Amino acid sequence: MKINNVILRTVTRIVVYIILTLAVYLFLAGHNNPGGGFIGGLVLSSAFVLLFIVFDIETIEKAIPFDFKKVAALGAFLAVGTGFGAFVFDVPFLTQAFGYFNLPFFGEVELTTVTIFELGVALVVVGVVVTIILSISEDV
């Protein structure tokens, strides 16, 4: 019997965008408010997990064609890479740099290299969580 879960699918289509927005908000808020790379990544991956549960894995893998192991590796590379920037600028390992920039629309914003590190953390979390979920859901 084919289950007709049209309500679940319709709700998910809307809710996923709310979750994704919340994830980005949490990620960017991390510097001055509760949030940051880890929790942002976790919320982001919960959106992916919801999609995998509601639709089937093949459909989503077609829609989001990433190898999530490599996403995790890319994140780790970004995080370690910000450390290695220290060798280029001749400062102690993992020193952060920040500056104030006038962006159009946003006004004056503080941009720091910690954000790149946190982006790495978020990508690692997303990659690891989705890899775990996909691996244990596979038939052996």
Add this chain to the structure above:
Amino acid sequence: MNNLLVLPMALPVLAGIILIFFRNQIKLQRGISLGVSFANIGIAIYLLNRIQEEGILRLDFGGWEPPFGILFVADSFSVILVLITSIVAAICLLYAFSSIGKSHEKMLFYSFVNFLIAGVNGSFLTGDLFNLYVNFEVMLLASYVLIALGGKKIQLRESIKYVVINVLSSWFFLIAIAYLYGSVGTLNMAHISERIAESGQTPLLTGISMVFLTVFALKSGLLLYFWLPGSYSVPPTAVAALFGALLTKVGIYAIIRVFTLFFYHDPDFTHTIIGILAGVSLIGGSIGAVAYKDIRQIVSYNVVIGVGFILIGLSVGTQAALEGSIYYLMHDMIVKALLFLLAGTMIKVAGSASMDEMSGLIRNYPLFGWLFFIVMISLAGMPPLSGFIGKVLIGQGTVETGSYVLLALAFLSSIVVLYSLLRIFLNCFWGETMISFEDEVPMKMGWLIPCVLLSAATIGLGLGTEVFAPYVSDAANTLLNPQIYIDAILYDK
């Protein structure tokens, strides 16, 4: 700027991450891994010589001065260990190239070896207690994967035991750190040491030191070694050699560091207990080493004997004894790697791990047989080889302080080591050969060359004791005088 200090940990991490992207290019994986190990050897040698001239080096991450930030500290003791780790890692990688097999290599084997080395090097170099915990976890997570990789039934069984026991001991480690942080209010190692010296080592702090001792004893197989023989006999040979050479040594390093830097005010209690534990693990390891006919079990129990022997030096705690411990630690890392590689190769060519089922191997593989002879006399402590000087110095230390029981146990255990390996040598290498020349497994050069290199290293370490003497005595001196360490971290602006 001492950014060089972070490279022994950061380079393997970076290499491990990059290798994930090149999962199927095996040649590239091998090249990068080996290159990183060689780079680390070079860095360690350079740092050793700089420490001789400039004293202890430190790197404050992010420019935060101690005690507020995390830092890496390079004193002679840690850099000697980093050097030996890199040498052993390079040689074990060489062995892995021709033995580990394609299926392992494609499952990110080299990435995890790199992460393991990063964790080990980070543990040796860090100057922050919680960072030590994190590095332990980096090392342990990689070792969980390496022990289970391959997915044989026995590997899964032993890896469950290994993971459970290590999760438990890591949890104890966290609790011990929490207690200590609650008592002294800092996590920087030099600052902890200073705070403890100011307040005196109260009974509470001595109690905390016992929690630390339990944790590190579980990690290093000091008395609490029940998990060790099983776990170390299931992974592939190259991995077992890395484990036997490196993992328990990190626990030993942590015990030595903690009990020379923090808890050195009440040695009558703490160091006596370490001495008792070391003595009992010598006895237990000796019984295990003569009790089994499975080569892997005998070799694993030899690791336990080595741990007990090194910690006798700490328990005695004189300059000579600590120097002996450091020499023996260096020797033990090299020789245990060699012993595991030889045992694994024997099992591969004979098709069985039982002593009863092989004999006369020296007829088929003469060079291989004599390599085993070298490792045997080196472990027993024959003079031209590397085990000798460590044993003599530890013996001298025990005589100086009148700990004759430990002296007797230490030297009796040497005889047991010799006996247990001589039994393998006589049963497996001598006698009528059981492999005809037609169906013998050809000895690959890739198996033999790493063993030859390690044998050369043990001979070199034995003959070149004079070369290492200034570094080792500097290391022992720093361990005995924590004030040197504290001054270099907290008061050297």
